[in-house]
Amino acid sequence: MNSYYTLNLIIYAAVDAMACLGLSQQFGVAGVTNFGFIIFQAAGGYAAAILAMPGASANGGFQSYIGGWNLPFPLPWIGAAVVGGVLALPFTFLVGRRLRGDFAAVGLLVTAVLLNLLVTNYRPLLNGDAGLSLIPAPFAAQGFSGTSSGYGWAFAAGAVALTAAVFWFVRRITFSPYGRSLRAMRDNDTVADSLGKNLLSLRTAMLVTGGAMAGLSGGILVSYISTWSPAAWGYAETVVLFAAVIIGGAGNHIGAVIGAILVPVGFEEITRFFPTSNNLPPNLVPSLEWVAIGLLIVIFLWVRPQGILPERKRFIALPGSAATSTPTAGPAATDVASASGRGTSAAQTVVPETRPADANGQARDTRYSPRPSPPQAQETQPGAAEGTGDHGQPAVVLAARDVVREFGGVRAVDGVSFEVRRGTLTGLIGPNGAGKSTLLAMLAGTLPVTSGHLIYQGQDVTGVPAFRRARLGLVRTFQLASEFKRLTVLENLLSAVPGNRGDSFRGALLGQRYWGGDEAAAVRRATGLLERFGLAGMANSYAGDLSGGQRRLVEIMRALMAEPATLLLDEPMAGVHPRLARRIGAELVALCGEGMTILMVEHELAIMDEFCDPVVVMAEGRVLAEGTMQQLRGRSEVVEAYLVG
Amino acid sequence: MVIVSLGMTLIIEFGVQAVTGGTAVSYTMSNGPTLAGGGLNLDGVEVIIIVLSVLVMLAVHGLLRYTKLGKAMRATAANQSLARNCGIRASRVITATWAITGALCGLAGVVFAIDAGSFDATSTDLFLILILAAVFLGGPGQAYGAMLGAVVIGLATEVSAVFIPADYKYVIAFVVLLVMLGVRPTGLLGAPQ
């Protein structure tokens, strides 16, 4: 094994590892499935080539291509990364909120096929089928020869160093609050949206950074092998990289590197050991390579989809002795259903500084402090001027005016107008099909309004997307399972915290020193909530492993972590033991006393009786009546509605 | 799931190539008598292809709407667990679905080969774009959408070859696909989101 061979191995490993890290970040961490990934590497390769090569005519004239500016190193590599990143921008329309992930992936796949076709057929662009050759290596102009051994090792060292830098970069992003938002988006994007995460922005960032990493890897590769043609980047190459990431372990960065070594590099190397013979059909060995890769993908997804190194559980130590406190909520909280997670290997401790235990262990600050309301809009709604409110804020926090929701010929909500007053725990009841959940979804922004207006804190928010409403303090919970399954309970809670400095791309890059304080404060708040609801013992379990009732509690706590000014609860007590439900009800009343406004859809009339005032009754898409439960029970049309429904 | 499909694609496509080598082959066949009418010249084979595709469409429609298997397929697609609780052997239904799909694709491959003249293991790569464009135009999950999309895309690509170099005729399919994904991913026949 000569040094040239080793060199080759190292450089290819570095390049593939870099590409795989980019893909793992996009796919494993953020859930963005990019089946066109290879075109970003290709673009980077071509960019580096045309930046480094001399003009087409000067270069012997037998290749035709655009560019050819003969730029010195490191500009071609920088250009490669930039082009890779910029190429992602036109595709951001595919990854916005509304399109399903696998559809977007298909769009990117098709783009890869088509770009390959275009480049192959349109020769003036990048020399078509034959591709570019004689691409100068770095410092070639200075006379360094690619064949000298010292040069080779220097190149390899450079490549490895850059890969290490990329590794550092993706880890920094992933292990920050921003990374947590990415993983939340991956696990359940609708819920992440409703908690204030800007999905378009997050996915765009992932496409661009992944594209840049792929582009850089392409630039390095091209400078080494000095040629680049469409045959090197067919759509199937993306599949190879996906195989590497899946086998190594999606979402695990070391796994991505391992995958890169095993699959692209490993396959190349293994074929050296096969005998060649003229008796075999041509293309047999390369074809079998592909077959083997395909088989590996299928087998791994069947047998071990989490890969060799699964994503590690983020274990966060709770401040003080919280982990051993006895839960107070009765059987619901101590259930067996906290089965140890599947597929977890070593846990990893993250932060925080542990405060000395409080003298009275109860003194965690769990008191709700309402978020300062946004600057009041100029327009004030008629009817909002009455009522005193606190601090001169209007008494009506949330209002619907003639709201209609029509879909598929059915009017789920048929002209609803009502108001929710500040500081109330307002109930919303009605028989099935009344439109309660639909109305709540429109108030939160998860469903669009067919006609009518929604006013929140004086502003018309009818067209405002859900994540922006969340940032204004209007937060909702969901009826069905909506926890982030592959995040721990504590991470679920932390993901909802608004305004964490680490929850932005820039913040993530600045590192723990920058966001550590915010994070520790959030962990303390979360711990307090967990203790209040008796789930502190499950803080570091995957949320997906909890029982139904426990997941409901996580949902409510998570919504509270978002510091809502107004909370929209969609059947929070469904499947919850009556005693626990009453405790939750009491907590909600306490929160209203501290300034929060809550609108709650529920079936349990006992809950309404005890905690809600006023209660709004809906039936068949319209508001029927409003008042206390006692008053409503006395009204015949309310009783009728329930009888018929 | 899509990833598994891509893996299978690799296995099958390159498995075929491994066995057959990279050379192109073609059918030896005659094209049959030519029919002329209304300005169109169709040879016998082309007429057969057209009739065949209409028959296939009718057969799929009949299968899904009127047969027990077809309804079981729709039920299994809608809610597999519930389907099994009804006694439907979901795995068999799914296998049957794949088999029918495979058969239809195989038939399409033969038709493609007849039309194209010669082919090798990788000729159908570009077909992927056309198929996806057709499906997304009509709406994924809508059988009738796929039929509509196929007709539209087929016509559009061939007509565009009059205006742009033949090598690029697939570009129109590509554009249609991206536009549909961006504007109305549920397709023309799917319910708007």
Place this chain on the structure above:
Amino acid sequence: MSAELALHGVRLRAEGITAGYGGDPVIRDITVSTTPGEVVSLVGPNGSGKSTLLKSLVGVVRVSSGTVRVGDRDVTNAAPEEVARAAVGYVPQVDDVFAPLTVRENLEMGGYLLRRKQIAAHIERVLAVFPRLGGMLGRSAGKLSGGERKMLAMGRVLMLDPGVFLLDEPTANLAPMVAAALLNEHVRKLAASGAAVLIVEQRARAVLAISDRTYVLGGGEVRMVGTPAELSASPDFVESFLGGGRGQAAGQRAEP
């Protein structure tokens, strides 16, 4: 209405069931049984394993030890489609209908195991029990209201001619009116027609009113067993599972 409905009930016996979702078992060593004509209910707080038990009976959750017998047949860990063939009908708590299919097609799927000639007759029978479904045979199941969906779900199971009816919190998302009607009329009539009924419920008081026998689950085990009268008299039961509270009883008794 129920004069035409005659079901051939079978005995369901589950003994020593331990089951879970991989990892630790959720339920341990549970034994329940139900006989034709009986309404047996399973109540208990969250996480006590009620739904899991039901799912383990129909093959949705794996049983690691214990046996499930329907009549003479051992159906432990049988695939759901085989359990259906043993005349066990299961109404899940959620995803209980085929949303894109019409009401009629849903019923046809319920009758998947029937011979073609029998389907029409069985549909007639279901419509006799749930007349409201008759007016919406062509409507897509996804467009029904909660109560209508539950009726369709139960009707679908009824198509099968089940000997055993397993119901997982059928009143979960229903308004109290509808819930009471479902329990008092339809569930009770099923048992009266000869089926063995096993019903899991959160609304303990409501379901107690129609049960012949009740198992109280807690922490994955059977804590108490008895007739409603026995259990209501027990202080433990009243304490833990009905939650007390002045509104509770009124809310669930006043309406029907």
